[in-house]
Amino acid sequence: xxxxxxxxxxxxxxxxxxxxxxxxxxxxxxxxxxxxxxxxxxxxxxxxxxxxxxxxxxxxxxxxxxxxxxxxxxxxxxxxxxxxxxxxxxxxxxxxx
Amino acid sequence: xxxxxxxxxxxxxxxxxxxxxxxxxxxxxxxxxxxxxxxxxxxxxxxxxxxxxxxxxxxxxxxxxxxxxxxxxxxxxxxxxxxxxxxxxxxxxxxxxxxxxxxxxxxxxxxxxxxxxxxxxxxxxxxxxxxxxxxxxxxxxxxxxxxxxxxxxxxxxxxxxxxxxxxxxxxxxxxxxxxxxxxxxxxxxxxxxxxxxxxxxxxxxxxxxxxxxxxxxxxxxxxxxxxxxxxxxxxxxxxxxxxxxxxxxxxxxxxxxxx
Numbered sequence: 001x002x003x004x005x006x007x008x009x010x011x012x013x014x015x016x017x018x019x020x021x022x023x024x025x026x027x028x029x030x031x032x033x034x035x036x037x038x039x040x041x042x043x044x045x046x047x048x049x050x051x052x053x054x055x056x057x058x059x060x061x062x063x064x065x066x067x068x069x070x071x072x073x074x075x076x077x078x079x080x081x082x083x084x085x086x087x088x089x090x091x092x093x094x095x096x097x
Numbered sequence: 098x099x100x101x102x103x104x105x106x107x108x109x110x111x112x113x114x115x116x117x118x119x120x121x122x123x124x125x126x127x128x129x130x131x132x133x134x135x136x137x138x139x140x141x142x143x144x145x146x147x148x149x150x151x152x153x154x155x156x157x158x159x160x161x162x163x164x165x166x167x168x169x170x171x172x173x174x175x176x177x178x179x180x181x182x183x184x185x186x187x188x189x190x191x192x193x194x195x196x197x198x199x200x201x202x203x204x205x206x207x208x209x210x211x212x213x214x215x216x217x218x219x220x221x222x223x224x225x226x227x228x229x230x231x232x233x234x235x236x237x238x239x240x241x242x243x244x245x246x247x248x249x250x251x252x253x254x255x256x257x258x259x260x261x262x263x264x265x266x267x268x269x270x271x272x273x274x275x276x277x278x279x280x281x282x283x284x285x286x287x288x289x290x291x292x293x294x295x296x297x298x299x300x301x302x303x304x305x306x307x308x309x310x311x312x313x314x315x316x317x318x319x320x321x322x323x324x325x326x327x328x329x330x331x332x333x334x335x336x337x338x339x340x341x342x343x344x345x346x347x348x349x350x351x352x353x354x355x356x
Contacts, residue, residue: 081109081139084101084176091109092134094353 029063031070040080040088047090048073072096100203101178110138110316111178113170114309115196116185116213117146117158123348124150124302129183131351132309136331138316140309141177143169143196146188152301152343160188163195170199179206181316183309184234186213193230200237207315210238210262211308212247235260240321242308245270258283263321265311269294269303280325288322290329299339299347306349307332331355 051072055065072093079091112133119125126142133140145166149157173179182200187193200208212231228250235241241257242265243250251257257264261283268276277291310331314324331352338350 083109083111083139083178086176088177089139092137094135 036077038077038080040090042087042089044073100174101176110180112138112312112316113141113179113182115143117148118144119148119150121151124305128302128305129309132306133313136310136313138313141173145192152345152347163192166192167195167199181312182208183312184210185305190226190230193227197233207239208237209240209308209312210234211242211304214247214250235262238262240265295336297336297339301346301348303332
Protein backbone atom coordinates (compact mmCIF):
# COMPACT_ATOMS: atom_id res chain seq x y z
CA UNK A 1 0.00 0.00 0.00
CA UNK A 2 1.37 3.38 -0.83
CA UNK A 3 0.44 6.36 1.25
CA UNK A 4 1.33 9.82 0.14
CA UNK A 5 1.60 13.02 2.14
CA UNK A 6 1.60 16.08 -0.05
CA UNK A 7 3.07 18.48 2.44
CA UNK A 8 3.33 21.38 0.07
CA UNK A 9 6.76 22.25 1.40
CA UNK A 10 9.94 21.63 -0.52
CA UNK A 11 13.49 21.29 0.85
CA UNK A 12 13.95 25.06 0.84
CA UNK A 13 10.80 25.49 2.88
CA UNK A 14 8.71 27.23 0.27
CA UNK A 15 4.99 26.73 -0.04
CA UNK A 16 2.12 26.25 2.37
CA UNK A 17 2.24 23.74 5.19
CA UNK A 18 -1.34 22.73 4.54
CA UNK A 19 -1.43 20.02 1.95
CA UNK A 20 -3.88 17.12 1.98
CA UNK A 21 -3.05 13.57 2.94
CA UNK A 22 -4.15 11.12 0.31
CA UNK A 23 -4.05 7.47 1.31
CA UNK A 24 -3.98 4.60 -1.14
CA UNK A 25 -7.65 3.91 -0.60
CA UNK A 26 -8.52 7.50 -1.34
CA UNK A 27 -9.42 8.59 2.18
CA UNK A 28 -8.41 12.21 2.69
CA UNK A 29 -7.64 14.32 5.74
CA UNK A 30 -6.65 17.97 5.63
CA UNK A 31 -5.12 20.39 8.12
CA UNK A 32 -5.40 24.12 7.57
CA UNK A 33 -3.66 26.84 9.52
CA UNK A 34 -2.71 30.44 9.15
CA UNK A 35 0.60 30.82 7.33
CA UNK A 36 3.42 31.76 9.70
CA UNK A 37 5.20 34.75 8.22
CA UNK A 38 8.94 34.15 8.53
CA UNK A 39 11.93 33.76 6.27
CA UNK A 40 13.43 31.14 8.62
CA UNK A 41 11.79 28.19 6.90
CA UNK A 42 14.88 26.12 6.15
CA UNK A 43 14.35 22.53 7.21
CA UNK A 44 10.56 22.47 7.47
CA UNK A 45 10.26 19.53 5.10
CA UNK A 46 13.00 17.51 6.80
CA UNK A 47 11.60 18.26 10.22
CA UNK A 48 8.03 17.37 9.30
CA UNK A 49 9.01 14.03 7.77
CA UNK A 50 11.27 13.09 10.70
CA UNK A 51 8.56 14.01 13.17
CA UNK A 52 6.03 11.86 11.31
CA UNK A 53 8.47 8.94 11.20
CA UNK A 54 9.01 9.30 14.95
CA UNK A 55 5.29 9.13 15.56
CA UNK A 56 4.90 6.04 13.40
CA UNK A 57 7.83 4.43 15.22
CA UNK A 58 6.10 5.20 18.50
CA UNK A 59 2.96 3.42 17.34
CA UNK A 60 0.86 6.43 16.39
CA UNK A 61 -1.29 6.17 13.29
CA UNK A 62 -0.72 8.43 10.31
CA UNK A 63 -3.14 11.25 11.20
CA UNK A 64 -1.88 11.37 14.79
CA UNK A 65 1.73 11.43 13.63
CA UNK A 66 1.04 14.14 11.12
CA UNK A 67 -0.93 16.28 13.54
CA UNK A 68 1.87 16.19 16.09
CA UNK A 69 4.50 16.76 13.41
CA UNK A 70 2.64 19.82 12.16
CA UNK A 71 2.39 21.16 15.70
CA UNK A 72 6.11 20.61 16.14
CA UNK A 73 7.01 22.35 12.88
CA UNK A 74 4.73 25.28 13.63
CA UNK A 75 6.24 25.67 17.10
CA UNK A 76 9.72 25.45 15.55
CA UNK A 77 8.85 28.17 13.04
CA UNK A 78 7.65 30.42 15.86
CA UNK A 79 10.93 29.79 17.73
CA UNK A 80 13.22 30.56 14.77
CA UNK A 81 16.23 32.45 16.13
CA UNK A 82 16.68 34.57 12.99
CA UNK A 83 20.12 33.36 11.97
CA UNK A 84 21.87 34.12 8.72
CA UNK A 85 21.14 36.48 5.87
CA UNK A 86 18.89 34.05 4.00
CA UNK A 87 16.47 31.28 4.95
CA UNK A 88 17.58 30.53 8.49
CA UNK A 89 16.96 27.53 10.72
CA UNK A 90 13.91 27.01 12.88
CA UNK A 91 14.10 26.76 16.65
CA UNK A 92 14.03 23.65 18.84
CA UNK A 93 10.66 23.17 20.56
CA UNK A 94 10.93 21.15 23.77
CA UNK A 95 7.30 20.93 24.77
CA UNK A 96 5.63 19.09 21.90
CA UNK A 97 5.18 15.43 22.91
CA UNK B 98 36.36 35.38 4.72
CA UNK B 99 35.44 36.93 8.05
CA UNK B 100 32.86 35.23 10.20
CA UNK B 101 29.52 36.92 10.73
CA UNK B 102 29.15 38.95 13.89
CA UNK B 103 26.30 38.45 16.29
CA UNK B 104 23.36 40.80 15.71
CA UNK B 105 22.32 42.80 18.76
CA UNK B 106 19.73 41.11 20.90
CA UNK B 107 20.19 37.65 19.42
CA UNK B 108 19.18 35.17 22.11
CA UNK B 109 20.68 31.99 20.73
CA UNK B 110 24.30 30.87 21.03
CA UNK B 111 25.72 29.58 17.75
CA UNK B 112 27.85 26.50 18.39
CA UNK B 113 30.08 25.04 15.68
CA UNK B 114 30.76 21.35 16.15
CA UNK B 115 33.74 19.85 14.31
CA UNK B 116 33.46 16.10 14.77
CA UNK B 117 32.52 12.75 13.29
CA UNK B 118 29.14 11.22 12.65
CA UNK B 119 28.01 8.21 14.71
CA UNK B 120 25.50 6.21 12.71
CA UNK B 121 24.18 4.69 15.93
CA UNK B 122 23.04 8.06 17.20
CA UNK B 123 24.82 7.65 20.52
CA UNK B 124 27.93 9.77 20.25
CA UNK B 125 29.59 12.16 17.84
CA UNK B 126 27.69 14.69 15.80
CA UNK B 127 24.35 13.18 16.73
CA UNK B 128 25.00 13.55 20.46
CA UNK B 129 26.48 16.99 19.90
CA UNK B 130 23.44 18.35 18.05
CA UNK B 131 21.06 16.97 20.65
CA UNK B 132 23.06 18.47 23.49
CA UNK B 133 23.47 21.93 22.00
CA UNK B 134 19.79 22.00 21.06
CA UNK B 135 18.52 20.85 24.44
CA UNK B 136 20.68 23.44 26.23
CA UNK B 137 19.25 26.22 24.09
CA UNK B 138 21.99 26.73 21.50
CA UNK B 139 21.93 26.47 17.72
CA UNK B 140 24.08 23.56 16.55
CA UNK B 141 26.09 23.78 13.34
CA UNK B 142 28.41 21.06 12.11
CA UNK B 143 31.58 20.47 10.16
CA UNK B 144 31.59 16.69 9.81
CA UNK B 145 35.11 15.26 9.63
CA UNK B 146 34.33 11.58 9.28
CA UNK B 147 31.41 9.29 8.77
CA UNK B 148 31.50 6.19 10.93
CA UNK B 149 29.51 2.99 10.62
CA UNK B 150 29.03 2.37 14.28
CA UNK B 151 26.75 0.75 16.81
CA UNK B 152 26.82 0.01 20.51
CA UNK B 153 29.37 -2.77 19.96
CA UNK B 154 32.03 -0.78 18.14
CA UNK B 155 33.10 1.00 14.98
CA UNK B 156 32.74 -1.10 11.84
CA UNK B 157 33.89 1.41 9.19
CA UNK B 158 35.19 4.97 8.92
CA UNK B 159 35.07 7.26 5.89
CA UNK B 160 37.11 10.43 6.26
CA UNK B 161 35.58 13.56 4.78
CA UNK B 162 38.07 15.36 2.49
CA UNK B 163 39.79 18.23 4.25
CA UNK B 164 38.52 20.81 1.76
CA UNK B 165 34.94 19.77 2.53
CA UNK B 166 35.57 20.04 6.26
CA UNK B 167 36.90 23.57 5.73
CA UNK B 168 34.01 24.41 3.39
CA UNK B 169 31.52 23.50 6.09
CA UNK B 170 33.29 25.81 8.54
CA UNK B 171 33.31 28.65 6.00
CA UNK B 172 29.67 28.18 5.05
CA UNK B 173 28.30 28.42 8.55
CA UNK B 174 30.83 30.92 9.86
CA UNK B 175 30.48 33.44 7.04
CA UNK B 176 26.69 33.63 7.18
CA UNK B 177 25.48 32.43 10.56
CA UNK B 178 28.49 33.19 12.78
CA UNK B 179 30.06 31.27 15.65
CA UNK B 180 29.93 31.95 19.40
CA UNK B 181 31.83 28.83 20.49
CA UNK B 182 33.48 25.79 18.90
CA UNK B 183 33.50 22.18 20.01
CA UNK B 184 36.10 19.91 18.43
CA UNK B 185 35.68 16.16 18.68
CA UNK B 186 36.85 13.37 16.40
CA UNK B 187 38.97 14.86 13.63
CA UNK B 188 39.89 11.74 11.71
CA UNK B 189 43.27 12.65 10.23
CA UNK B 190 46.38 14.64 11.00
CA UNK B 191 45.99 16.66 7.81
CA UNK B 192 42.47 17.67 8.73
CA UNK B 193 43.48 18.48 12.30
CA UNK B 194 46.22 20.78 11.05
CA UNK B 195 43.92 22.48 8.55
CA UNK B 196 41.23 23.00 11.16
CA UNK B 197 43.80 24.44 13.57
CA UNK B 198 45.04 26.84 10.90
CA UNK B 199 41.49 28.01 10.19
CA UNK B 200 40.49 28.38 13.83
CA UNK B 201 43.63 30.38 14.54
CA UNK B 202 41.96 33.15 12.53
CA UNK B 203 38.97 33.23 14.90
CA UNK B 204 40.39 35.16 17.85
CA UNK B 205 38.17 35.42 20.88
CA UNK B 206 35.87 32.51 20.10
CA UNK B 207 36.00 29.90 22.90
CA UNK B 208 37.11 26.45 21.75
CA UNK B 209 36.46 23.22 23.63
CA UNK B 210 38.66 20.40 22.38
CA UNK B 211 37.67 16.83 23.23
CA UNK B 212 40.77 14.89 22.10
CA UNK B 213 38.98 11.79 20.85
CA UNK B 214 41.57 9.06 20.36
CA UNK B 215 40.07 6.01 21.95
CA UNK B 216 36.40 5.17 21.65
CA UNK B 217 34.44 3.63 24.50
CA UNK B 218 34.52 0.44 22.42
CA UNK B 219 38.31 0.43 22.68
CA UNK B 220 39.00 1.11 19.02
CA UNK B 221 41.80 3.57 18.36
CA UNK B 222 40.40 6.47 16.36
CA UNK B 223 43.56 8.45 15.71
CA UNK B 224 47.12 7.58 14.71
CA UNK B 225 50.31 9.04 16.17
CA UNK B 226 50.47 11.77 13.54
CA UNK B 227 47.01 12.90 14.60
CA UNK B 228 48.10 13.06 18.21
CA UNK B 229 50.94 15.32 17.06
CA UNK B 230 48.48 17.56 15.23
CA UNK B 231 46.44 17.74 18.43
CA UNK B 232 49.21 19.91 19.89
CA UNK B 233 48.27 22.64 17.41
CA UNK B 234 44.66 22.42 18.53
CA UNK B 235 45.62 22.57 22.20
CA UNK B 236 47.49 25.81 21.46
CA UNK B 237 44.15 27.32 20.37
CA UNK B 238 41.80 25.67 22.82
CA UNK B 239 40.13 27.36 25.77
CA UNK B 240 39.62 23.95 27.35
CA UNK B 241 40.81 20.41 26.59
CA UNK B 242 38.67 17.56 27.97
CA UNK B 243 40.58 14.25 27.92
CA UNK B 244 39.56 11.14 29.80
CA UNK B 245 42.34 9.48 31.78
CA UNK B 246 43.74 7.32 28.92
CA UNK B 247 43.65 10.32 26.57
CA UNK B 248 45.36 12.51 29.16
CA UNK B 249 48.13 9.93 29.40
CA UNK B 250 48.44 9.82 25.60
CA UNK B 251 48.75 13.62 25.54
CA UNK B 252 51.66 13.43 28.00
CA UNK B 253 49.87 14.27 31.23
CA UNK B 254 48.60 17.41 32.94
CA UNK B 255 51.74 19.52 32.67
CA UNK B 256 52.11 18.76 28.97
CA UNK B 257 48.54 19.85 28.29
CA UNK B 258 48.71 23.02 30.40
CA UNK B 259 51.94 23.99 28.63
CA UNK B 260 49.77 24.83 25.61
CA UNK B 261 48.07 27.63 27.54
CA UNK B 262 44.67 25.95 27.63
CA UNK B 263 42.67 24.86 30.64
CA UNK B 264 42.37 21.13 31.32
CA UNK B 265 39.32 19.19 32.42
CA UNK B 266 40.60 15.73 33.38
CA UNK B 267 37.57 13.45 33.41
CA UNK B 268 37.67 10.72 36.01
CA UNK B 269 35.10 8.34 34.58
CA UNK B 270 37.73 5.80 33.53
CA UNK B 271 39.18 5.69 37.05
CA UNK B 272 38.44 3.15 39.76
CA UNK B 273 36.03 3.36 42.66
CA UNK B 274 32.47 4.29 43.52
CA UNK B 275 33.21 8.01 43.42
CA UNK B 276 34.58 9.78 40.39
CA UNK B 277 36.19 13.19 40.21
CA UNK B 278 36.53 15.56 37.28
CA UNK B 279 39.27 18.15 37.77
CA UNK B 280 39.51 21.53 36.08
CA UNK B 281 42.98 23.07 36.08
CA UNK B 282 43.54 26.41 34.43
CA UNK B 283 46.78 27.44 32.75
CA UNK B 284 47.79 29.41 35.86
CA UNK B 285 47.36 26.30 38.01
CA UNK B 286 44.04 27.08 39.68
CA UNK B 287 42.10 23.87 40.30
CA UNK B 288 38.41 23.07 40.75
CA UNK B 289 37.08 19.55 41.27
CA UNK B 290 33.67 17.95 41.04
CA UNK B 291 33.08 14.59 42.70
CA UNK B 292 29.98 12.43 42.40
CA UNK B 293 28.94 8.86 42.90
CA UNK B 294 29.57 6.82 39.81
CA UNK B 295 26.40 5.99 37.88
CA UNK B 296 26.41 2.25 37.26
CA UNK B 297 25.41 1.70 33.65
CA UNK B 298 26.92 0.19 30.54
CA UNK B 299 25.23 2.87 28.46
CA UNK B 300 28.05 5.36 28.49
CA UNK B 301 28.45 5.87 24.76
CA UNK B 302 28.69 9.55 23.94
CA UNK B 303 29.45 10.89 27.40
CA UNK B 304 32.61 12.68 26.27
CA UNK B 305 31.00 14.22 23.19
CA UNK B 306 27.99 15.32 25.18
CA UNK B 307 30.03 16.86 27.99
CA UNK B 308 32.25 18.85 25.62
CA UNK B 309 29.31 20.11 23.57
CA UNK B 310 27.46 21.12 26.70
CA UNK B 311 30.49 23.04 27.93
CA UNK B 312 30.89 24.77 24.56
CA UNK B 313 27.23 25.75 24.64
CA UNK B 314 27.68 27.31 28.07
CA UNK B 315 30.75 29.26 26.96
CA UNK B 316 28.86 30.43 23.86
CA UNK B 317 26.04 31.59 26.11
CA UNK B 318 28.44 33.68 28.16
CA UNK B 319 28.92 31.37 31.14
CA UNK B 320 32.41 31.04 32.61
CA UNK B 321 34.30 27.73 32.62
CA UNK B 322 33.20 26.45 36.06
CA UNK B 323 29.54 27.33 35.38
CA UNK B 324 29.65 25.69 31.97
CA UNK B 325 31.27 22.56 33.35
CA UNK B 326 28.88 22.28 36.31
CA UNK B 327 25.85 22.47 34.01
CA UNK B 328 27.42 20.09 31.52
CA UNK B 329 28.09 17.52 34.23
CA UNK B 330 24.49 17.81 35.44
CA UNK B 331 23.27 17.28 31.88
CA UNK B 332 25.47 14.21 31.31
CA UNK B 333 24.48 12.67 34.63
CA UNK B 334 20.78 13.14 33.83
CA UNK B 335 21.38 11.69 30.38
CA UNK B 336 23.05 8.62 31.90
CA UNK B 337 20.08 8.12 34.21
CA UNK B 338 17.73 8.35 31.23
CA UNK B 339 19.59 5.84 29.02
CA UNK B 340 16.99 3.83 27.11
CA UNK B 341 19.01 0.61 27.12
CA UNK B 342 19.51 0.22 23.38
CA UNK B 343 21.85 -2.24 21.71
CA UNK B 344 23.88 -5.16 23.02
CA UNK B 345 26.91 -3.08 23.96
CA UNK B 346 27.55 0.44 25.18
CA UNK B 347 24.26 2.08 24.32
CA UNK B 348 23.32 5.73 23.98
CA UNK B 349 22.28 7.96 26.84
CA UNK B 350 18.86 9.55 27.11
CA UNK B 351 17.86 13.14 26.45
CA UNK B 352 17.24 15.36 29.48
CA UNK B 353 14.78 18.14 28.85
CA UNK B 354 14.97 19.93 32.15
CA UNK B 355 18.59 21.04 32.41
CA UNK B 356 18.88 24.69 31.33
